[in-house]
Amino acid sequence: MHELAIAESIIKTVLDEAERRNLGPVKKIAVRVGALTDVVPDALRFGFEAASADTELEGTKLEIKTIPVVGKCRNCGKGFNVEEHIFICPVCESFDIEMTTGGELDIEYIEADDRSI
Numbered sequence: 590m591h592e593l594a595i596a597e598s599i600i601k602t603v604l605d606e607a608e609r610r611n612l613g614p615v616k617k618i619a620v621r622v623g624a625l626t627d628v629v630p631d632a633l634r635f636g637f638e639a640a641s642a643d644t645e646l647e648g649t650k651l652e653i654k655t656i657p658v659v660g661k662c663r664n665c666g667k668g669f670n671v672e673e674h675i676f677i678c679p680v681c682e683s684f685d686i687e688m689t690t691g692g693e694l695d696i697e698y699i700e701a702d703d704r705s706i
Contacts, residue, residue, distance in 0.1 A: 592628055596636035598647055603699055613702030619652040623693040630655065657689030
């Protein structure tokens with residue numbers, strides 16, 4: 590289950606950033622997960638809950654935003670949503686497609702108290 594490794598990476602990144610910025614308790618972490626990553630949101634949540642137990646992030650809400658696959662045809666320039674992994678331009682039927690979204694796997698933001706206030 591690669592979701593556990595991803596969850597562990599999120600935890601390490603957030604704890605490092607919270608320390609670097611002298612943040613108080615982290616309330617929420619928002620992550621963006623592209624549909625092409627094959628990350629299962631429920632498995633990521635489970636992995637996060639398991640890996641964050643007995644850490645400063647235990648009980649922190651993990652918000653997962655699924656980003657759809659969007660492509661742009663290099664032939665005709667048409668942008669379109671990729672449905673069912675069919676990477677063909679719906680206008681000119683070209684296979685020369687550039688993916689513009691769907692491969693994301695990043696932390697969008699961290700919501701925490703600021704200790705400097």
